[in-house]
Amino acid sequence: MKLLLSCALFLSSIYQAVNSQQLTQCRSISVRREVRSIPANEWNSIQRTLTRIRDDGWLAWMARVHTDNFGVVHGNPMFFPFHRMVLYDFERVGRRYDPNFSVPYWDSARDFSRPAASSVLSPRYIGTNGAGPNNCVSNGIQGGWQVSYPTRRCLRRVYNNGNAIQPWYSPEFVESLTQRSTTLDSFRSGLEYSLHGAVHIGMGGDMGAREAPNDLAFMLHHANLDRIWWRWQKIGQNMMKYDGNGPSGRVSLDNRITVYGDTVSSVMRLGYGKMCFSYDTDPIGRNGFGKRDSLSPSGLNLTNVDASVLTKYFPLTAKEVGTRHSGMKSERILSSADGSYKMPYPFPMSESFAKMHGYNLEVAKKVRKDAVDLIDDLQKYGYRSPYYQGA
Template sequence: MGLLSNSLLALLVTAGLVVAGEQCSPETTAFRKDWRALNAHERTEYIEAVWCLRRQPAHLPNNEYPGVRDRLDDFVATHINYTTAIHANALLLPWHRHFTYLWETALREECGYKGYVPYWNWPATTNLTEDPLFDGSPTSISGNGAYDPNEKPRCDPPYGCEAPGTGGGCVTSGPFKDFEVHLGPFNNSHAGPHATLPESAWDYNPRCLKRSFNQPILDRTNNEAAMKRLLDAPDMDGFLDVMDPSDKSHIGTHGAGHRTIGKDMTDVYSSPQDPAFMLHHAMIDRMWTLWQERDIDNRRNALNGTDVMYNPASAPLVTLDHVLNFGCLDRPRTVREVMDTRGHDYCYSYH
């Protein structure tokens, strides 16, 4: 028996005759793929769908959000609004899982995209400028930024300083070389447990997309050994220690992926402006999903941490009943609703 129509399924769910997620079966599960596994036509379809969102009108009101100019900016603004509640804590994984799903749904329902969000395979990317995802070809998501000799090393007190990347300027090749970003930039040093957005948060600030590839960060932090440590982690505390340690004792694979791309991807608030963001977070979700599936009974609902950045001791621990907010993108969701990729609204996994 095939999938129920969306309208019939909604009626049955409302009537209590079927539990959301029960329509998911091995035959109907969608699989998200490595970008490298997509053919040229599939890659082009994804690229065109991203540009389609750029052409769709925003749902957020322009008089309140003057910098939000299109549907893609709705996603950026939503991420900005909730940044300090969804990073370096228990909500990084569940919130971004649903955020990526909402992006995928918008591509499919609003732009006619037939596929699913692909992922960026970190350890397979041994040379960023030659990788099919970033080589600057027409079937990539564009390449590096122009070289900026004045780009400074990035210094964070807990981690020390990193050498600058190999770009720093505007992206110069590929389908997104003329791609504008509209919001920010934000000062990452202001991001913290009780940070508030600046008055200029929603100003319209059009400029080019910038990147600065840094292969050594990827090689050091997002390698095969790190993937093994993620999958072998005995509990969520161990998994997050590799993925995104809230104590800032070291950089995790989440942060390292952002820094590998550089510039706009390193803005903790507005990084969804770079088309690489969703593929990076699809890989994060992939590793979490694979970890869960190794022991689904014990790991499906595993959580660790609070809903406050860096998990201060005074903040209460997150539970499955904690409510996640997505602004104009979706209704509020409980954490329970987003923990199983084959439950509730979801029916997907990863190759």
């Protein structure tokens, strides 16, 4: 029996590899860039395209698709492939109006300590908190907008702390999750219950509802989550990993993506089939860690972290650093833990948000505890996040 099972698993792995290789390699690759790197003239072009997407009813359609399928595309492995296809569909529609249209991503973890102070949440980009009795977004790329789904009304935002947003998950936590997760489902649940949920809850309004695609922030946010998933995929043997349980039992690369009908295997590898895009921090063809984004070990100064903490939370970085770092507890690092600096804890997931998504609130609490423990251990050795913006 064990031999038969081993053979079946081996043949399945061969099939998955062959299946991915049968996809046509893309002739051209568009590059998704961090939103703050988009020049003004390109941002104006995105605004014109977005307006046409709304006026022709596509944005309402995407909001409805997300709403109608909400329960089957959250809290299980379909989360990643479904949202990857949503982003593909958004770009496909946008290119009807502008052949160069590409969705940017928002590296929101960079803004973890003071999210509302991010330049992304300003009139220059996607606008600030909602205002007035209906919490309408009055500035930014969708300033003054009316949406048509589920009813005709203004686009709304309601920050979760007045005109501020409580701190969310840091680049250090996301990097630790990326390095520690050995299965797709553990990585998915960790990211979905942390940064994914925190940005939706923190911004509130449409972003905190099932019809979140009404807000461009949804696309920027999920492009970033997709970027983080792609980065995890490129580590080790993760490229074609798809595991865990869905609504119908154990999942498979042969599963059809909700709404779209494509197989999961067809969207796993960027640069093949329909997935003709990459990210500016992780170009296709390069393995390992990127060096330009907030998740890169060098960008986080992780090589200065105590060896035991590094091994516990950042095992891949610890392996790269090796014996040069063994047992390091320098007086310089220890003396900097003087209480003048404290990484903020991420806010806990609300019970209502967990219930809406069908999330296990106890799992959400465990994910947050992991983030709190990481902060405490980093703080113990005086680590200072390069992305901390002060209280």
